[in-house]
Amino acid sequence: xxxxxxxxxxxxxxxxxxxxxxxxxxxxxxxxxxxxxxxxxxxxxxxxxxxxxxxxxxxxxxxxxxxxxxxxxxxxxxxxxxxxxxxxxxxxxxxxxxxxxxxxxxxxxxxxxxxxxxxxxxxxxxxxxxxxxxxxxxxxxxxxxxxxxxxxxxxxxxxxxxxxxxxxxxxxxxxxxxxxxxxxxxxxxxxxxxxxxxxxxxxxxxxxxxxxxxxxxxxxxxxxxxxxxxxxxxxxxxxxxxxxxxxxxxxxxxxxxxxxxxxxxxxxxxxxxxxxxxxxxxxxxxxxxxxxxxxxxxxxxxxxxxxxxxxxxxxxxxxxxxxxxxxxxxxxxxxxxxxxxxxxxxxxxxxxxxxxxxxxxxxxxx
Amino acid sequence: xxxxxxxxxxxxxxxxxxxxxxxxxxxxxxxxxxxxxxxxxxxxxxxxxxxxxxxxxxxxxxxxxxxxxxxxxxxxxxxxxxxxxxxxxxxxxxxxxxxxxxxxxxxxxxxxxxxxxxxxxxxxxxxxxxxxxxxxxxxxxxxxxxxxxxxxxxxxxxxxxxxxxxxxxxxxxxxxxxxxxxxxxxxxxxxxxxxxxxxxxxxxxxxxxxxxxxxxxxxxxxxxxxxxxxxxxxxxxxxxxxxxxxxxxxxxxxxxxxxxxxxxxxxxxxxxxxxxxxxxxxxxxxxxxxxxxxxxxxxxxxxxxxxxxxxxxxxxxxxxxxxxxxxxxxxxxxxxxxxxxxxxxxxxxxxxxxxxxxxxxxxxxxxxxxxxxxxxxxxxxxxxxxxxxxxxxxxxxxxxxxxxxxxxxxxxxxxxxxxxxxxxxxxxxxxxxxxxxxxxxxxxxxxxxxxxxxxxxxxxxxxxxxxxxxxxxxxxxxxxxxxxxxxxxxxxxxxxxxxxxxxxxxxxxxxxxxxxxxxxxxxxxxxxxxxxxxxxxxxxxxxxxxxxxxxxxxxxxxxxxxxxxxxxxxxxxxxxxxxxxxxxxxxxxxxxxxxxxxxxxx
Numbered sequence: 001x002x003x004x005x006x007x008x009x010x011x012x013x014x015x016x017x018x019x020x021x022x023x024x025x026x027x028x029x030x031x032x033x034x035x036x037x038x039x040x041x042x043x044x045x046x047x048x049x050x051x052x053x054x055x056x057x058x059x060x061x062x063x064x065x066x067x068x069x070x071x072x073x074x075x076x077x078x079x080x081x082x083x084x085x086x087x088x089x090x091x092x093x094x095x096x097x098x099x100x101x102x103x104x105x106x107x108x109x110x111x112x113x114x115x116x117x118x119x120x121x122x123x124x125x126x127x128x129x130x131x132x133x134x135x136x137x138x139x140x141x142x143x144x145x146x147x148x149x150x151x152x153x154x155x156x157x158x159x160x161x162x163x164x165x166x167x168x169x170x171x172x173x174x175x176x177x178x179x180x181x182x183x184x185x186x187x188x189x190x191x192x193x194x195x196x197x198x199x200x201x202x203x204x205x206x207x208x209x210x211x212x213x214x215x216x217x218x219x220x221x222x223x224x225x226x227x228x229x230x231x232x233x234x235x236x237x238x239x240x241x242x243x244x245x246x247x248x249x250x251x252x253x254x255x256x257x258x259x260x261x262x263x264x265x266x267x268x269x270x271x272x273x274x275x276x277x278x279x280x281x282x283x284x285x286x287x288x289x290x291x292x293x294x295x296x297x298x299x300x301x302x303x304x305x306x307x308x309x310x311x312x313x314x315x316x317x318x319x320x321x322x323x324x325x326x327x328x329x330x331x332x333x334x335x336x337x338x339x340x341x342x343x344x345x346x347x348x349x350x351x352x353x354x355x356x357x358x359x360x361x362x363x364x365x366x
Numbered sequence: 367x368x369x370x371x372x373x374x375x376x377x378x379x380x381x382x383x384x385x386x387x388x389x390x391x392x393x394x395x396x397x398x399x400x401x402x403x404x405x406x407x408x409x410x411x412x413x414x415x416x417x418x419x420x421x422x423x424x425x426x427x428x429x430x431x432x433x434x435x436x437x438x439x440x441x442x443x444x445x446x447x448x449x450x451x452x453x454x455x456x457x458x459x460x461x462x463x464x465x466x467x468x469x470x471x472x473x474x475x476x477x478x479x480x481x482x483x484x485x486x487x488x489x490x491x492x493x494x495x496x497x498x499x500x501x502x503x504x505x506x507x508x509x510x511x512x513x514x515x516x517x518x519x520x521x522x523x524x525x526x527x528x529x530x531x532x533x534x535x536x537x538x539x540x541x542x543x544x545x546x547x548x549x550x551x552x553x554x555x556x557x558x559x560x561x562x563x564x565x566x567x568x569x570x571x572x573x574x575x576x577x578x579x580x581x582x583x584x585x586x587x588x589x590x591x592x593x594x595x596x597x598x599x600x601x602x603x604x605x606x607x608x609x610x611x612x613x614x615x616x617x618x619x620x621x622x623x624x625x626x627x628x629x630x631x632x633x634x635x636x637x638x639x640x641x642x643x644x645x646x647x648x649x650x651x652x653x654x655x656x657x658x659x660x661x662x663x664x665x666x667x668x669x670x671x672x673x674x675x676x677x678x679x680x681x682x683x684x685x686x687x688x689x690x691x692x693x694x695x696x697x698x699x700x701x702x703x704x705x706x707x708x709x710x711x712x713x714x715x716x717x718x719x720x721x722x723x724x725x726x727x728x729x730x731x732x733x734x735x736x737x738x739x740x741x742x743x744x745x746x747x748x749x750x751x752x753x754x755x756x757x758x759x760x761x762x763x764x765x766x767x768x769x770x771x772x773x774x775x776x777x778x779x780x781x782x783x784x785x786x787x788x789x790x791x792x793x794x795x796x797x798x799x800x801x802x803x804x805x806x807x808x809x810x811x812x813x814x815x816x817x818x819x820x821x822x823x824x825x826x827x828x829x830x831x832x833x834x835x836x837x838x839x840x841x842x843x844x845x846x847x848x849x850x851x852x853x854x855x856x857x858x859x860x861x862x863x864x865x866x867x868x869x870x871x872x873x874x875x876x877x878x879x880x881x882x883x884x885x886x887x888x889x890x891x892x893x894x895x896x897x898x899x900x901x902x903x904x905x906x907x908x909x910x911x912x913x914x915x916x917x918x919x920x921x922x923x924x925x926x927x928x929x930x931x932x933x934x935x936x937x938x939x940x941x942x943x944x945x946x947x948x949x950x951x952x953x954x955x956x957x958x959x960x961x962x963x964x965x966x967x968x
Contacts, residue, residue, distance in 0.1 A: 246928060263929060333896075
């Protein structure tokens with residue numbers, strides 16, 4: 001859903017700022033037609049995700065049209081996880097109950113922080129207070145599966161502030177938290193401002209604080225950046241890490257279908273006009289994934305999960321791992337563990353996971 | 367049918383780097399209509415890319431020019447270009463001895479420099495007629511009269527009538543041609559003597575074999591003659607004789623005494639026709655070869671390894687091909703624990719080394735890692751045996767050594783007076799022994815030092831330039847071996863000796879250098895998953911230590927939605943970066959680290 005009230009200072013996702021209501025209708029129609037193009041009742045889906053941009057800028061009618069199209073064209077399981085990302089500012093009580101009525105059963109709030117100075121600096125349009133009340137409203141509207149995104153490593157941020165944000169979130173009926181490290185992307189306002197970011201010691205402390213604090217409050221870390229109360233893992237996100245296929249609709253959206261990973265161009269007009277001409281929208285990327293690449297993906301993304309990967313699936317054994325001096329050392333110093341046939345990273349290992357994953361890839365290749 | 371030897375002039379151009387030697391050569395070619403300006407590619411004589419980029423001549427070149435003087439007389443001018451760097455002094459001397467005269471080109475504002483002087487002395491030693499030429503008079507800072515005075519005072523040749531030119535704009539080039547005809551003596555020739563020619567260069571051509579550049583001194587050589595190389599003793603039958611023209615080779619039937627030309631004779635490598643060798647007829651040899659022939663002798667050695675170990679064979683092919691054309695390059699296989707299979711290569715000097723390394727990378731598209739250059743040390747072992755060491759790995763343990771010796775050069779440095787203090791400091795720091803100092807004029811000084819070669823081969827020249835704002839110039843020649851107190855310094859990464867980083871150093875220098883190298887390595891080795899101790903040791907004793915801290919954050923903890931490819935790409939980018947590194951045990955070392963440890967003066 002490539003619309004936002006306003007672009008945030010750190011964000012490099014594709015979206016158009018302003019409400020652009022006219023375009024929204026046109027866009028919804030395009031998405032519906034795009035879905036129609038894929039008509040195949042033998043395709044079964046157990047998760048639907050509205051991401052953005054700011055999906056909560058879509059009217060309930062827009063969302064209903066899209067959901068109906070999905071149900072008409074594909075087989076949607078009765079227990080399907082239907083997630084919608086919300087900006088707290090755009091989530092009033094009415095809207096929330098409309099969502100509930102439409103069948104949305106999981107909400108992901110872009111909270112980012114519960115510190116107003118940080119929110120302002122990031123260019124967020126909501127306050128901490130609004131975020132708290134929206135989450136409460138969501139719960140009151142009947143949502144028992146609410147997720148919040150938070151960002152750490154924000155300029156001038158101190159570990160104390162992260163702890164405050166988490167403390168408050170844990171008091172609320174929140175079932176899932178995604179904690180993302182801020183990465184300054186080129187061509188964002190953050191890249192142009194000369195900001196002081198927390199130093200590496202502080203940033204590291206924040207990451208491990210988050211893990212410890214959430215652990216104590218009943219959140220299990222099931223992925224590098226994701227934490228969930230029992231049974232509240234994001235079914236949708238897990239598909240990304242586990243190499244499951246998924247369809248995508250909308251400009252800049254990424255899909256994985258019939259062995260092909262693709263991303264539509266970041267161009268809403270090109271998207272709409274292609275659909276109007278009954279054509280597949282232009283892609284900025286399209287790659288067929290070979291069997292070998294699938295194995296690599298299993299390592300790259302499987303090791304992001306706390307449970308890790310089955311060694312037998314990547315043709316390795318605990319013994320073969322120890323042949324690499326670096327991996328031996330990683331095992332000895334508890335960055336990685338080899339248990340019950342699984343290879344997994346510890347939180348300590350997560351923090352340097354790129355290097356570790358590259359080591360495993362290297363080993364698998366040789 | 368012979369030519370009139372009275373109309374032949376054989377000359378070379380000597381100049382300090384950047385004083386306009388190649389530009390003048392181009393102008394001469396243009397002016398004699400040997401090349402039209404449309405055909406003219408800037409600095410035609412320097413035809414290796416590398417030469418053009420560095421503005422220096424690495425290989426000697428020669429070209430025959432037809433010049434019609436204003437009085438209608440036609441002259442055959444043979445220009446023999448010379449390499450312009452101390453590493454190639456021997457080649458310069460051979461090129462000069464193929465001539466009767468030399469143009470001494472001096473920059474009208476910079477005046478005489480160490481290299482000008484060194485080459486001028488070489489020309490004088492070879493009994494050449496020196497024709498001074500003042501170049502770059504179009505520059506605002508030009509002071510031709512001062513420079514003329516300098517030439518007279520310092521070199522001791524008349525210069526008042528020297529042509530004042532601008533090779534760049536083409537101003538007064540005719541004066542240079544006139545001076546060549548008038549001042550350079552024609553060759554003295556005797557066609558009836560047995561053939562005798564001097565090899566001053568040779569190039570390898572994949573179709574014709576080696577093309578040998580010669581100056582005929584006595585007799586003549588024709589196609590079909592069986593020649594003998596007097597130093598190597600090898601015999602060949604001449605396939606072709608001819609002249610070097612700007613755009614290629616012009617075959618002729620016979621080369622006569624006095625002329626400059628080439629011969630081809632299905633010769634396989636340039637090492638069979640080394641510079642300085644004498645060519646004569648096998649059936650009727652000349653009595654005596656030219657004096658002064660020297661086998662090309664490498665002075666500096668370094669290990670050269672393919673960055674990608676699987677390209678060892680390609681590296682061997684590259685070196686073999688370069689050697690076809692470069693008798694001074696030597697190589698033999700060596701193995702390093704750290705770097706795998708590679709070659710120990712011998713070079714004339716540091717420039718020669720850099721040139722070869724760059725050519726391997728450019729012309730053969732090979733990434734290479736080179737180890738610290740080393741000179742050849744002489745070690746007297748207990749028990750009387752003497753060994754030569756060009757690779758620190760082979761350095762004997764201290765208790766086996768009776769005494770050690772290192773090569774020393776006579777260095778000649780010219781610089782403006784204001785920098786003398788800084789330069790003397792530098793020479794002192796590099797263990798130099800002051801010999802003497804001469805004022806060339808009121809603002810410039812010539813310094814003589816004896817310096818250990820191993821102090822020069824690292825970054826001495828860079829240091830000299832930086833301490834003199836680029837004004838100092840250096841020239842040196844190998845003098846002899848001196849007794850010295852040497853130690854082998856080992857570098858350990860994560861507790862393991864990296865053999866490729868070991869080097870030999872004077873004991874007094876060991877501590878400072880050890881500390882600097884440890885610091886350098888710390889800067890150049892990126893953080894890794896684990897902390898990496900960097901140590902320097904002599905024998906088993908650690909004398910310096912630094913630590914590369916462990917990497918802190920190395921995780922993609924940002925939300926990219928379902929964009930899996932983007933995450934994958936970020937990871938791959940990181941992997942690419944790692945490919946450029948060498949894994950030594952559990953440590954990844956970037957290639958730059960191997961070179962960075964060679965720079966000391968900062």
